[in-house]
Amino acid sequence: MPRKKVVFIINNFVVGGVERFSRDLWSHWDHQRIELIVISVWGSGVLVDSYRKAGIPVYWAGSKLVYSSKNPLLKLYFTIIAPLVWCRLVLLLRRLRPAAVLTCLTQADILGIAAAKFCHIPVRIIHQADIKVVHPLVKWLKQNLAVRWASTVIANSAPTGEFMQNYFGASVSKVIVIPNGINLNRFSHISTQPIRVQRPVVGFLGRLEVIKGIQYFVPAINLLKTQYNLMPPVVIFGDGSLREAWEAFAQQNQLTNISWRGEVLQPESALPEIDILVMPSQSEGFGFVLLEGLAAARVVVASDLPVFSYITKSSDIVSFFPMGNPPALAEILAKLIQNPQLLIQLQAKVRAWMIKHGSTYDLANIAQAYQDVLVG
Structure with missing residues (x-):
């Protein structure tokens, strides 16, 4: 044929x-x-x-x-x-x-x-x-x-x-x-790594554009400093039109705990450095990074977008905050950073969820569905 x-x-x-x-x-x-x-x-x-x-x-x-x-x-x-x-x-x-x-x-x-x-x-x-x-x-x-x-x-x-x-x-x-899928094998080695509960690293992974919510993330990190007296290590992976403005904001507010890493080609190279992954998006059609964070068994905090509830099947493995609300995000982060036992429990829940639901988003299964639509 x-x-x-x-x-x-x-x-x-x-x-x-x-x-x-x-x-x-x-x-x-x-x-x-x-x-x-x-x-x-x-x-x-x-x-x-x-x-x-x-x-x-x-x-x-x-x-x-x-x-x-x-x-x-x-x-x-x-x-x-x-x-x-x-x-x-x-x-x-x-x-x-x-x-x-x-x-x-x-x-x-x-x-x-x-x-x-x-x-x-x-x-x-x-x-x-x-x-x-x-x-x-x-x-x-x-x-x-x-x-x-x-x-x-x-x-x-x-x-x-x-x-x-x-x-x-x-x-x-x-x-x-047909949901998007990822190659789960790329994240299996990360998922076995325990997160650093005594000094967790907070991370952002995505384009530095309005739709991805960097304008909510950096102010939330500033609120951790000013309202909670917390300066956890923070890594920001990504590039975009808003990078210069928010780097300047970080400098003006002496957020010396933020490390700007630039663009990464593969998320699996960035996720081992992150313990608490934040997705403050304004809008998402799916949310690859959220799924990749779960596959890597990271603790995830995200905007309360309908699609994120759809991906997680409305479970409690993700900590949601009202979209566009830096104070609410800062409050959740402060709670997680100061509660090592909660971080351990959440990571265990994520691992159990992936065992049960991960195959739904396995790229091999998704690719077959696409192939059937394209060529029968």
């Missing part, structure tokens, strides 16, 4: 859960049945070499410039050239002649699904990875050029599926839920 070509159209190759997930899916697919090709429409990024090392052909419909949220001119540039990118995308799809097109993130959805429809590719799938309100014009474009012409919308959680129906108007019959 000949292999079926699947073209995955993504924005770029920056460090993010979506970009790592799409690369890792390939390692679990049946290579005798599927030939995966990736096309970027919104620039390059540091992960591009890892795609090539995995044996995935990479094409460019747009510029090869490395996209950075720190440079607003880049966003303007990519927006201006979008019509040209769409034309080049059509030419690439006509040449590659895939059996299916899978797109992820808004720009790729709009350009990719519209181009696939124009090229009469029958299987046109949106992988919806976030819950994010967009500009009205962008919303209209995605509704009419992507959602309308997609054959299927894969939502990475039930809350994301509801968002696609309520916000973008996707029909119930189009939307299916």
Whole structure:
């Protein structure tokens, strides 16, 4: 049986859960049945070499410039050239002649699904990875050029599926839920390590952007100092447009306990340094970092987002605080830092939960579900 070509159209190759997930899916697919090709429409990024090392052909419909949220001119540039990118995308799809097109993130959805429809590719799938309100014009474009012409919308959680129906108007019959997955084996060696209960390290892992909540995390660390007289070691892994401002805030408030580590390509390299992982996100479609933190048996504190309750199946393994509330976050952190026995109990609960539910998010199982949708 000949292999079926699947073209995955993504924005770029920056460090993010979506970009790592799409690369890792390939390692679990049946290579005798599927030939995966990736096309970027919104620039390059540091992960591009890892795609090539995995044996995935990479094409460019747009510029090869490395996209950075720190440079607003880049966003303007990519927006201006979008019509040209769409034309080049059509030419690439006509040449590659895939059996299916899978797109992820808004720009790729709009350009990719519209181009696939124009090229009469029958299987046109949106992988919806976030819950994010967009500009009205962008919303209209995605509704009419992507959602309308997609054959299927894969939502990475039930809350994301509801968002696609309520916000973008996707029909119930189009939307299916396949949760994101991770390679659990990458975290098994970390999960056996006891956390440092006498002096736990508080950590943040993610892009330093508004949506990830760094603007709540650093003030909470400041409140630990000013209101609780606590200065635990803090590590921040990630980069983004807000880094400079919050580094300056930390310096002004003499938060010498914060270490800014920059971007990391693999979360498993950062998580051993963290005992209490904080996810103060404003919005998430799934929450890779939360799942990775649980797989590594870290104690997790997170915003009270519906998707986090969905992932944890409403259990008590995560300490939730009201989204956007640094004082509430600081109060929870103070309680954990000053209670070693509670940390031990929470880590034990996380390990037990992973034994019971971890297979639900095992990438091997998730990859098979994707493969079934793409090529049957």
